[in-house]
Amino acid sequence: MSQKMQQIVLASRPDGAPSQDNFRLETEAMPRPGEGEILVEVSHMSLDPYMRGRMDDAKSYAQPVPVGGKMEGGAVGRVIASNSAHFAEGDHVFGMFGWATHSTADARMCRKLDPSQAPVTTALGVLGMPGFTGWWGLNEYGRPKKGETLLVAAATGPVGSMVGQLAKAKGLRAVGVAGGADKVALAKGDFGFDACIDHRGKDAKALRAEMKEACPDGVDVYFENVGGPVLEAALSMMNPHGRIPVCGMIAWYNAGGLGADAGGEGLTAPKLWRTILVNFLSVNGFIISNHWDRYPDFLNEVAPMIADGRVKYKEDITEGLENAPQAFMDLLTGGNHGKAIVKVS
Amino acid sequence: MSQKMQQIVLASRPDGAPSQDNFRLETEAMPRPGEGEILVEVSHMSLDPYMRGRMDDAKSYAQPVPVGGKMEGGAVGRVIASNSAHFAEGDHVFGMFGWATHSTADARMCRKLDPSQAPVTTALGVLGMPGFTGWWGLNEYGRPKKGETLLVAAATGPVGSMVGQLAKAKGLRAVGVAGGADKVALAKGDFGFDACIDHRGKDAKALRAEMKEACPDGVDVYFENVGGPVLEAALSMMNPHGRIPVCGMIAWYNAGGLGADAGGEGLTAPKLWRTILVNFLSVNGFIISNHWDRYPDFLNEVAPMIADGRVKYKEDITEGLENAPQAFMDLLTGGNHGKAIVKVS
Numbered sequence: 001m002s003q004k005m006q007q008i009v010l011a012s013r014p015d016g017a018p019s020q021d022n023f024r025l026e027t028e029a030m031p032r033p034g035e036g037e038i039l040v041e042v043s044h045m046s047l048d049p050y051m052r053g054r055m056d057d058a059k060s061y062a063q064p065v066p067v068g069g070k071m072e073g074g075a076v077g078r079v080i081a082s083n084s085a086h087f088a089e090g091d092h093v094f095g096m097f098g099w100a101t102h103s104t105a106d107a108r109m110c111r112k113l114d115p116s117q118a119p120v121t122t123a124l125g126v127l128g129m130p131g132f133t134g135w136w137g138l139n140e141y142g143r144p145k146k147g148e149t150l151l152v153a154a155a156t157g158p159v160g161s162m163v164g165q166l167a168k169a170k171g172l173r174a175v176g177v178a179g180g181a182d183k184v185a186l187a188k189g190d191f192g193f194d195a196c197i198d199h200r201g202k203d204a205k206a207l208r209a210e211m212k213e214a215c216p217d218g219v220d221v222y223f224e225n226v227g228g229p230v231l232e233a234a235l236s237m238m239n240p241h242g243r244i245p246v247c248g249m250i251a252w253y254n255a256g257g258l259g260a261d262a263g264g265e266g267l268t269a270p271k272l273w274r275t276i277l278v279n280f281l282s283v284n285g286f287i288i289s290n291h292w293d294r295y296p297d298f299l300n301e302v303a304p305m306i307a308d309g310r311v312k313y314k315e316d317i318t319e320g321l322e323n324a325p326q327a328f329m330d331l332l333t334g335g336n337h338g339k340a341i342v343k344v345s
Numbered sequence: 346m347s348q349k350m351q352q353i354v355l356a357s358r359p360d361g362a363p364s365q366d367n368f369r370l371e372t373e374a375m376p377r378p379g380e381g382e383i384l385v386e387v388s389h390m391s392l393d394p395y396m397r398g399r400m401d402d403a404k405s406y407a408q409p410v411p412v413g414g415k416m417e418g419g420a421v422g423r424v425i426a427s428n429s430a431h432f433a434e435g436d437h438v439f440g441m442f443g444w445a446t447h448s449t450a451d452a453r454m455c456r457k458l459d460p461s462q463a464p465v466t467t468a469l470g471v472l473g474m475p476g477f478t479g480w481w482g483l484n485e486y487g488r489p490k491k492g493e494t495l496l497v498a499a500a501t502g503p504v505g506s507m508v509g510q511l512a513k514a515k516g517l518r519a520v521g522v523a524g525g526a527d528k529v530a531l532a533k534g535d536f537g538f539d540a541c542i543d544h545r546g547k548d549a550k551a552l553r554a555e556m557k558e559a560c561p562d563g564v565d566v567y568f569e570n571v572g573g574p575v576l577e578a579a580l581s582m583m584n585p586h587g588r589i590p591v592c593g594m595i596a597w598y599n600a601g602g603l604g605a606d607a608g609g610e611g612l613t614a615p616k617l618w619r620t621i622l623v624n625f626l627s628v629n630g631f632i633i634s635n636h637w638d639r640y641p642d643f644l645n646e647v648a649p650m651i652a653d654g655r656v657k658y659k660e661d662i663t664e665g666l667e668n669a670p671q672a673f674m675d676l677l678t679g680g681n682h683g684k685a686i687v688k689v690s
Contacts (some may be wrong), residue, residue, distance in 0.1 A: 053623075088654050208496060246622050252615045269612040270597045273572060277630040278398075285622040 005030050007100035008066045008317050008324055015057055017332065022055065023071070023325040031104045038082045038107050044098050044317075045075035045341035046124040047328045049225075049248055050287075069274040071099035071324075074129060075344070076113065076120045087112065094123040099324050101344055118306060125158040125339030126297065126306060126313035133247050133288040134162030137223060138143065140291075141245035146171035148220035151211070151237070152332040153177040153230045155187040155196055156314065158339040159247065162302075163223045164309045166201045172221070175214045177207075177230050197232055204246050204266050206231035217330040221245075228253040235275045246285045314338030349376050352445035353669055355410045359400055362677065367400065368416070368670040378449045383427045385450060387442050389662075390420035391469040392673045392685035394570075394593055395632075416444035416669075419474060420689070421465045427503030432457065439468040444669050445687055463651060470503040470652060477643045478633040479507030482568060485636075486590035486629040487561035491516035493565035496556070496582070498522040498575045500532040500541055501659065504592065504682035507647075508568045509538050510656045517566070520559045522552075522575050524679040529581065531682065535657050536584045544575055545575050549611050551577035565589075572597040577612040580620045660682030 011024040027195055033039040041267035054072055057064045075097035076164055079087045084107030086184050087093065092293060095110035099104035118127060125131060138144060142163075150167040154160040155176025164174040164187070176187040176196040195214035210235055211219070218239040224231060227249030238244070276283055305311040316336040318327040322341045331340045349372055356369040378384040399417055402409045410417055420442035424432045429452030432438065440455035442448035456464050463472060471475060483489060485638035487508075497513040499505040502523025509519040509532070521532040521541040542557035544552060556564070556578055557577060563584040572594030583589070621628060650656040661681040663672040669687045675687045 019349075031444050216558045216656045226395060232614075243666060246618070249615070249618055252619070267614040269577075270594070272617060273576070273591070273594055273613045274597070275629060279630075280630045280632065280635065282630075283621060283628040286625075287625065290625065309544060317413070332399060 003030050004028070005100060005102035006321055007070045007071055007098065008321065010055060010067055011065065013057065018052070018055060018325070018329055020325055025322055027135045030102060033081050034102045036069065036084050036107055038079050038084055038087045038093070038110065039102065039104050040075075040077040040093055040095065040097055040099060041080045041102055043073045044077075044121050044124060045097065045099060045321075045323065045324065045342050045344055046073050046128070047331050047336075047342060048073065048130065049331065051328065052332060072096060072312070073098055073307045074124055075100075075103070077103075077125050079345075082107070084108075092120050094120075094128070099342075101321060103200045113133040118303065120304060121315055121317075121339075121341055122306070122313065124309065124341055125315060126162065127303060129288055130158035130339065131162045131302060131313075132236055132291075132295060132298045134159045134223070135166060135302060136288060136294060137245035137247050137286060138163050138221070140164055141286065142221040142223060143220075144170050144172050144194070144221055149173040149175065149215050149217055149239075150223065151175045151215060151219045151234055152223040153199070153226040153234075154334075155193060156183045156191065156337060157225075159225055160223070161187075161191045161313065161338075162311065164191055164263065166302075167221070168192050168194075169305070170308065173215070174186075175211070175219075177226075183337065184223050186314070190314065202229070204229040204232035204236075208236050218242075219296050223247075223286045225249070229266075235272065237269070238279050238281055240281050242282070244281060244283045246283060247287070277331075315341050317341045317343050319343050348375050349373070350445060350447035351666055352415050352443065353666065354415055355400060357412060358402065360446065363400060363670070363674055364410060365398070365670055370667055375447060377597075378426050378428045381429050381452055382449045383424050383432045383438065383452050383455065385420075385422040385430055385438055385440065385442055385448055385455075386425045387420045387422040387446055387689045388685045389466050389469060390424075390442070390444060390666075390689055391473070391668065392416050392669065392676050392687060393418065393475065394676065394679075396673065397677060405473065405583065412607075418443055419469055420445075420448070420591045420652070421468050422689075425607065427452070429453075437465050439465075439473070444666065444687075446666060461680065463648065466660055466684075466686055467651070467660075469657065469686055470649060470660060471507065471656065475503035475684065476507045476634055476647060476658075477636075477640060479504045480511060480647060481633060481639060482592050482631060483508050483588035483638055485568070486569060486627070487566040487588050489515050489517050489566055492518075492586075494518040494520065494560050494562055495566045495568065496520045496560060496564045497568040497572040497580055498544070498579075499679075500538060501528045501536065501682060503658065504570055505568070506532070506536045506658065509536055510650075511568070511647075512652070513527065513537050513539075514537055514655065518560070518562075520564075520579045520669055526578075528679075528682065529633050529657070547574070549574040549577035550583075553581050556582050563587075568592075570594070574611075580612070580617065583624050583626055586625050587627070588674055589626060589628045591628060592632070594645075662681070662686045664688050 004080040058089045079091040092113040155178045165299035167174045176193040186194045197210045219237040222234045224246045416522045424436040437458040494563040500523045512519045521538040529541045540553045564582040567579045569591045570593035
């Protein structure tokens with residue numbers, strides 16, 4: 001066992017979009033697992049939009065990462081030392097190991113993986129937090145009904161592609177929004193969206209014109225994970241009694257003070273509120289970590305759909321822990337295709 | 346039977362707050378009831394905030410009143426001629442008779458009233474649309490639980506006072522917001538609120554400071570009917586998993602374009618959206634007219650509470666149809682105490 005490990009810490013809080021300066025790669029002594037803990041050699045770590053929120057110190061659903069602290073996140077790896085009866089050396093495991101080559105963790109907070117069932121990286125995406133987010137949000141708050149129209153942005157991402165494929169399987173018209181011709185082709189091809197709008201270079205008005213074309217019967221479920229002009233356009237498309245599950249607002253994550261200059265120029269708070277009122281919308285914010293008790297239901301339903309190809313997934317793997325900051329910055333500007341993962345070892 | 350009737354029509358659309366110029370009193374020939382219709386002599390008509398929305402031609406849940414058309418609204422009166430088997434001359438009746446001394450109406454759209462059960466004016470307020478709005482919104486979207494804290498603005502109005510009293514009856518802490526010392530006293534005295542905040546002359550920051558005092562455990566249900574700085578302050582008070590039924594936004598009804606200058610200075614769309622997301626809020630817009638199938642359940646539950654004094658109500662009666670426009674303008678600026686009613690005859 002190597003006596004050193006590497007990790008990436010938050011060097012400083014970003015002012016707007018993060019830059020390399022906000023991260024620092026550190027070499028530390030290898031930690032030792034305490035009572036009930038395991039030591040894991042990380043093979044792959046996850047990059048997710050929510051991590052941007054943890055870099056700020058604004059009040060949120062989770063504590064911010066402290067300056068100087070390890071960047072948080074889900075990861076998979078193998079157990080190299082165990083002080084827990086539940087794990088043996090060599091076990092494949094998922095846990096919140098962070099941006100690091102190695103990590104100790106409370107064994108009760110980790111989940112054993114069976115690599116013969118599905119590749120271990122699926123625990124970071126389609127069968128992990130993002131896929132579960134899509135499944136729960138769509139079913140619990142979206143309440144999809146056959147014949148309705150669903151709209152989802154970041155359509156080729158791990159949440160959006162899950163939402164679109166599940167909606168199709170339930171008999172809805174699934175319309176995506178994505179950035180660039182490649183992603184549009186991916187959404188309509190691999191993921192089977194009925195239509196997909198390229199948001200690049202378009203303001204809310206132009207997006208609305210394309211949404212009208214793609215959603216001739218309006219939008220019943222807008223699965224919201226981006227904010228910004230796409231939200232503004234989508235709101236204007238909502239049918240009466242429409243539902244909006246809200247699990248993210250990536251377009252606004254780098255927005256600093258979330259003021260009027262935050263990219264929501266045309267969308268004021270009164271206008272947003274009025275749309276909710278006059279269309280009888282149901283808007284529900286959620287974070288999937290409040291709902292892990294339903295994770296087995298998700299696995300039971302979706303794992304077979306992965307196995308037989310009804311639900312497809314795509315991974316975008318960057319090599320090397322040291323490249324995680326750049327891959328994360330790319331993710332925030334839509335540079336990735338599919339679930340963003342960093343191969344650590 | 347007089348051969349003439351009077352009505353108030355929309356003379357022009359208001360630009361911001363309505364003024365007398367936007368209304369016109371007209372004398373017309375007495376209408377005759379067609380097949381299946383009744384002719385009603387109106388005794389009392391209702392004034393409600395939603396009527397402000399009907400004066401604009403913005404897309405909403407209801408058609409706007411056309412310029413030159415009769416102002417719409419609920420009213421009670423007596424049948425003076427009937428072409429329907431369901432109504433006889435002399436019957437007391439509720440219907441959408443509008444701002445008028447007389448009106449014909451499709452008998453199927455009218456409801457017979459029993460004045461021995463409750464004063465007929467209660468059909469406009471506590472046992473009518475506003476009371477039903479409070480009952481439905483609180484129970485269906487507010488999902489109140491014993492021990493939680495409820496916040497509602499316009500606390501002495503017919504919706505707010507219903508919401509507060511029902512919440513108290515269910516074991517919640519009920520906190521109101523109202524304009525002026527008289528209304529604060531009324532809320533805490535007659536209506537039994539645990540606390541009531543006077544919003545007059547206060548910005549969102551000052552309101553928030555008072556809310557923190559009045560709601561030491563935060564807010565679980567914010568019953569939203571006002572918008573503006575009260576909404577801004579209330580949003581900052583929401584507990585995780587809080588619920589916000591939205592049935593109105595009177596502070597913004599006169600706001601014209603609902604732009605950034607509409608009174609929501611500190612509350613941007615991104616900030617509002619982020620609050621929904623990070624607190625896992627459930628926000629539901631609704632209009633009670635979609636839910637009349639539940640009206641009998643409301644009457645069964647609340648009518649006995651009125652009869653035995655568990656739910657109190659207050660009416661603010663203006664004399665004379667010609668004074669309806671001024672009374673309506675007063676309502677929009679909080680000049681009324683209790684349910685606003687105009688005695689027509």
